Amino acid sequence: MARPFVPSPQQQEFFTWISDGQGSCVLEAVAGSGKTTTLIESLKLMQGTVFFGAYNKKIAEEIKVRAPQRDGLYVSTMHAAGFKAWRRVAPHVKVESNKCRDIYREACTRNPQYGPFEGPVLELVSYAKQAAVGVLSNMSPNDEQVWLKLIDHFDVETQDSDRLIIALAKKLLTKSIELDTQVIDFDDMIYAPLIHKVRPYEHDWVLIDEAQDTNASRRALALCMLKRGGRLVAVGDRHQAIYGFTGADADALDLIGKAVSAVQMPLTVTYRCPKAVVNHARNFVKHIEAHETAPEGKVTSFTETPELALTAFAKPGDAILCRFNAPLIETAYSFIAAGVPAKVEGREIGTGLKTLACRWKVKTYTALRDRLDAYRERETAKFRAKEQESRAAAIEDKVQCLLVLLDRVSKIDPKPADGVERLCTEIDTIFGDNVGAECVLLSTIHKSKGREWDRVLWLQTGPSKWARKAWELDQENNLCYVAATRAKDELVLINMK
Numbered sequence: 001m002a003r004p005f006v007p008s009p010q011q012q013e014f015f016t017w018i019s020d021g022q023g024s025c026v027l028e029a030v031a032g033s034g035k036t037t038t039l040i041e042s043l044k045l046m047q048g049t050v051f052f053g054a055y056n057k058k059i060a061e062e063i064k065v066r067a068p069q070r071d072g073l074y075v076s077t078m079h080a081a082g083f084k085a086w087r088r089v090a091p092h093v094k095v096e097s098n099k100c101r102d103i104y105r106e107a108c109t110r111n112p113q114y115g116p117f118e119g120p121v122l123e124l125v126s127y128a129k130q131a132a133v134g135v136l137s138n139m140s141p142n143d144e145q146v147w148l149k150l151i152d153h154f155d156v157e158t159q160d161s162d163r164l165i166i167a168l169a170k171k172l173l174t175k176s177i178e179l180d181t182q183v184i185d186f187d188d189m190i191y192a193p194l195i196h197k198v199r200p201y202e203h204d205w206v207l208i209d210e211a212q213d214t215n216a217s218r219r220a221l222a223l224c225m226l227k228r229g230g231r232l233v234a235v236g237d238r239h240q241a242i243y244g245f246t247g248a249d250a251d252a253l254d255l256i257g258k259a260v261s262a263v264q265m266p267l268t269v270t271y272r273c274p275k276a277v278v279n280h281a282r283n284f285v286k287h288i289e290a291h292e293t294a295p296e297g298k299v300t301s302f303t304e305t306p307e308l309a310l311t312a313f314a315k316p317g318d319a320i321l322c323r324f325n326a327p328l329i330e331t332a333y334s335f336i337a338a339g340v341p342a343k344v345e346g347r348e349i350g351t352g353l354k355t356l357a358c359r360w361k362v363k364t365y366t367a368l369r370d371r372l373d374a375y376r377e378r379e380t381a382k383f384r385a386k387e388q389e390s391r392a393a394a395i396e397d398k399v400q401c402l403l404v405l406l407d408r409v410s411k412i413d414p415k416p417a418d419g420v421e422r423l424c425t426e427i428d429t430i431f432g433d434n435v436g437a438e439c440v441l442l443s444t445i446h447k448s449k450g451r452e453w454d455r456v457l458w459l460q461t462g463p464s465k466w467a468r469k470a471w472e473l474d475q476e477n478n479l480c481y482v483a484a485t486r487a488k489d490e491l492v493l494i495n496m497k
Contacts, residue, residue: 010267011038017265018045024232024260026211026253030288031281031485032272032452035235039207040066042233043073048204051225053078053218055210059450074203078218081225082190085200089193090181099185100125103175104168117165124156124169125176129187132216133173135194139216141170155383155391190217194224202227212236213243214252223259232260239285242446242478250471270485272452273297277484277491284481297487302457303495310494311338314457320442320494321483322459325349326400328442331459332430333408335440343430345443350431353405354424356398365410365419372399389468405430445483456487459494 007015011034014027029035040063043050049072054060056077063075076084087093096102100122108115127150133139139146147166151158158165176185180192193200194217206226208214211234214222226232234256241250249255257264269289270278274297278290304310311334314320322328328344335342344350360371376399383392402423409419409426416422441453463476484491 005037005041007038007041008267008269010265010269011041014038014265014267015042015045017263018042021263022231024257024262025234025265026257026262027233027235027265027267028253029235029237029267030270030285031237031240031482032270033267034271035209035267036063036066038267039063039209039233039235040068043070044068046205048072050074050205051081051201051203051207052076053081053206053208053222055213059209074201078208078214078221079186079189081200082193082221083184085193085198086180086184086189086196089196089198090184093181094183095185095189096183097185099179099183099188100172100176103179104172107171107175114168117159117161117168120157120159120165121168121172123154124150124165125172126187127154127156128169128173129191130215130217132191132194132220134177135191135220136216141173155389157379157383157391187217190221194220200225202230204230206230206232208232208234208236208256210236211256212238212241212253214256215249216255219252219256219259222256226260232256232262234262239478239481240449242449242475242482250474270294272488273485274487274489277487280491281481281484284477284484288485295489298490299493300490301493301495309334309338310457311335311340314340314440316341316438316440317453318440318455318457319448319451319453319486320440320457320459321445321448321486322442323445323461323464323479324397324400325444326397326404327459327461328444329401329404329430332440332442333404340440341438342440342442345431345441345447347431349444349447350427353398353401353427357402357420357423357427363418363420365406365423368420368423369403369406372402375399387468389464389472393464393467445479448486449482452486452488454487454489455492456483456490457492457494458483 017025052063052067052073052075054063054075054077060075060077067073067075104118104121124147131139131150133146134141144166147169148162150156151162177195180188180196184192200221203225204227206222208222222232234253236253238253241252268287269291271291273281273290274295275290276297276299278288280299281288302310302313310331320328320331332342332344357368362368362371376395379395380392383389405423405426409422413422467473467476
């Protein structure tokens with residue numbers, strides 16, 4: 001029989017604010033602080049209609065199962081809520097993930113000289129939709145500075161053709177908007193109702209989970225969903241903001257708090273991490289606290305020696321985390337060679353590696369290595385000169401991953417008919433999604449967010465050498481905090497050779 005829920009003093013203060021207070025709130029919750037439980041319990045106290053904005057579909061389904069059964073409660077992702085509003089206007093609209101790509105390629109049949117710019121133009125248009133360009137008063141699509149800031153902030157590779165790419169992005173965005181009643185992509189699910197001023201369903205309460213990872217379009221839609229006089233609760237942890245490179249705003253909590261004049265309330269006690277792990281996590285976030293009943297737990301260090309290898313120390317069910325992918329792949333192969341099942345989490349990472357490997361029409365391992373080395377040298381130098389450090393770091397990691405994989409397949413199959421095809425087969429083998437407990441799981445810290453394991457082994461590579469901008473440096477610190485707080489029992493710091 002489940003134990004009855006007994007709120008902590010901080011949770012009780014939040015519940016009292018719901019019942020007796022007024023206005024909106026930013027609830028800052030440290031890792032493992034029971035924020036989902038807190039939100040579910042708060043639903044019992046909220047009067048009127050309530051929208052619970054979950055960060056992704058999986059979380060939305062979990063909330064639906066756990067939430068109290070009551071009238072006027074709507075749980076979905078922000079994308080689903082936006083799509084629901086847009087279908088009132090365009091009931092027969094189709095969802096096509098490659099909408100903008102198809103528009104661009106059709107235009108290139110008339111202007112083939114623009115074909116090489118497809119990647120950066122599509123990337124820039126996606127960021128523009130997420131940034132609510134054309135929706136917010138300070139984000140006019142006719143203002144070149146708006147586009148230049150997006151290029152700079154997200155390190156969009158413009159091939160030294162900023163003005164041309166901005167001009168092409170403007171045209172693509174305009175055409176995309178014109179076709180919104182016929183076809184939309186994932187970004188349009190939120191962007192279309194905003195740009196066409198279609199009001200979504202309004203609610204007395206709007207809850208935004210993982211608010212630190214929201215972008216301008218998500219926040220704008222949430223505000224449109226709030227009735228006049230309604231109350232908004234944004235829940236998140238600014239120290240777990242690690243997706244700035246994907247379109248999320250590093251200062252998202254502050255932006256939404258300012259928009260609704262929200263009060264600030266904390267949840268600083270973690271129920272996940274033992275005391276030793278919390279003490280280590282305080283190196284990155286000072287205010288996290290262990291619960292008084294938390295076990296002591298362990299934080300230990302491990303250095304490989306001839307007498308003790310990592311493959312003998314780790315066991316299936318453990319999670320090995322790292323800032324970068326390349327060390328994970330090398331480590332995974334050491335486990336496979338030792339007969340220990342291991343997988344690298346993230347099938348989409350493997351897809352990106354295959355795309356890079358197939359970029360050139362070569363078939364031998366040697367030719368691909370030569371192309372990769374030249375590509376790395378050229379592209380990282382270019383981005384470093386433009387101070388686009390995160391882009392340089394991504395290229396460095398991708399190339400190094402492929403070189404590690406090439407070393408592996410060249411030993412297994414030295415002279416295949418098509419070396420790139422053989423490499424892609426190996427990539428499919430090593431990468432997976434939702435890796436089970438029967439394997440040693442290897443994951444980037446980014447992929448580990450929202451998850452937990454009894455024992456976490458953290459490969460100590462240090463922060464990215466490419467992080468230079470203030471928001472990039474902040475997120476490097478945040479990554480350390482996320483890695484440390486995945487452990488429920490033991491955190492092992494792995495000293496890299």
